[in-house]
Amino acid sequence: MANEHLQEAVNTLKNTKVRMTPQRHAILEYLYETMNHPTADDIYKALESKFPNMSVATVYNNLRVFKNVGIVKELTYGDSSSRFDCVTTDHYHIICSDCGKIVDFHYPGLDEVETLAEQVTGFQVHDHRMEIYGSCRDCNAVAH
Structure with a gap:
């Protein structure tokens, strides 16, 4: 199920002419596999060993791209850090x-x-x- 949604997200990006980089793919994959509403920092920590050159800013920038395209939602609850959620079905x-x-x-x-x-x-x-x-x-x- 997660793979099917991940593929849809990848196709959406392709259709909007957003270039699919290995980092972008890894961030999306992490979001769809964990489904635990991570913060940008959580994503960065999970992927930093795989992408030593990636910064937290890179993660934020990519999440912003995904948000603008409509495949990721930013959740702001209370005064804690924003968390990110894959857009699958209404929930x-x-x-x-x-x-x-x-x-x-x-x-x-x-x-x-x-x-x-x-x-x-x-x-x-x-x-x-x-x-x-x-x-x-x-x-x-x-x-x-």
Whole structure:
């Protein structure tokens, strides 16, 4: 599944004339394989042994390119570092208030929210985002 989405992302880049470099491919691959909403720093640390000449700035610049093309979303929750998420299907995030871990979950019923919001307000809805906060299992286990 991750490979299929990775291939779609690569094709999207090709269609927008963005050159596929080994570094870009490695960053994308990391995002699609881990699916753990890494920060740019996480990505840099994971790939620095493979690409000793790559800097954190390179990672940020490539993530910006991916974001502009629409294959990656930047998640800004609270005042922590931005995290990056592959754009696959519509999904929501539940965030641990203690350790900052972000987990995806799908709830198709929420898609109706946009339609309802348009009908009630007359707005043209472009997007919506919902965050749910709690304590993950690991943090809960430590607390109890």
